[in-house]
Every structure is written in C-alpha cells, then in structure tokens.
Amino acid sequence: MIKEFIEYIKDNPEGYWFKARWYGWGWVPAKWQGWVVLLIWLTLVLFFSFTIDENSPPRELAFTFFIPIILLTVTLLRICWKKGERPHWNWGDPRKK
Numbered sequence: 647m648i649k650e651f652i653e654y655i656k657d658n659p660e661g662y663w664f665k666a667r668w669y670g671w672g673w674v675p676a677k678w679q680g681w682v683v684l685l686i687w688l689t690l691v692l693f694f695s696f697t698i699d700e701n702s703p704p705r706e707l708a709f710t711f712f713i714p715i716i717l718l719t720v721t722l723l724r725i726c727w728k729k730g731e732r733p734h735w736n737w738g739d740p741r742k743k
Contacts, residue, residue, distance in 0.1 A: 650739060657741070664730030671735050673726045680729070687722045691715060 655665055655676050663680035664673035675681045697710045727733075 662731045664726045666731045671733050673730045
C-alpha cells in the first residue's frame with residue numbers, strides 16, 4: 647500500500663505542490679515546495695506556542711497566539727488551494743475510480 651501511495655504522489659504531471667489525500671478530505675505534500683511550506687508553517691506555530699506563558703492574561707494570549715495561528719492556518723490553506731489539486735472526499739486510491 648505504501649508503494650502505491652508513493653507512486654500516486656510521484657504521478658504529478660501538473661506539478662502540484664499538494665495532492666489530494668487518499669482517505670478523507672485535504673492535501674498531502676507532493677513536491678519539495680509543499681514540504682517547505684508545511685515546515686515553515688509548523689516552525690511558526692511552534693514559535694508562537696513558545697510565547698504562551700501561564701501568567702499571560704487572556705487578552706494578551708489572543709494577540710500573541712490565537713490570532714497569529716489563525717492567520718498562519720488560513721495562509722496555509724490558501725497556498726494549498728492555489729498550488730494543490732482540488733480537494734475532494736477520497737476513500738482509497740483515487741486513480742482506481
């Protein structure tokens with residue numbers, strides 16, 4: 647199954663950075679650019695998570711954590727939508743349908 651999934655990811659004549667997942671709805675990185683975008687997103691999320699302090703007031707928490715995380719995630723989704731295959735519900739290899 648892993649071998650077929652790798653073949654599916656490599657079968658990318660359109661040059662998508664993200665391909666549709668095999669199971670469920672969403673994307674999976676298909677090219678190095680997609681992996682870089684995902685790594686940058688994860689790094690920034692971790693950075694903002696380290697800004698949380700147990701003594702931080704809730705208002706400060708919103709501005710230092712929640713709003714940046716929401717903006718980063720919206721940006722990630724926009725990049726996935728623009729540079730990826732259109733997401734759709736899959737349950738198994740989409741090439742066999």
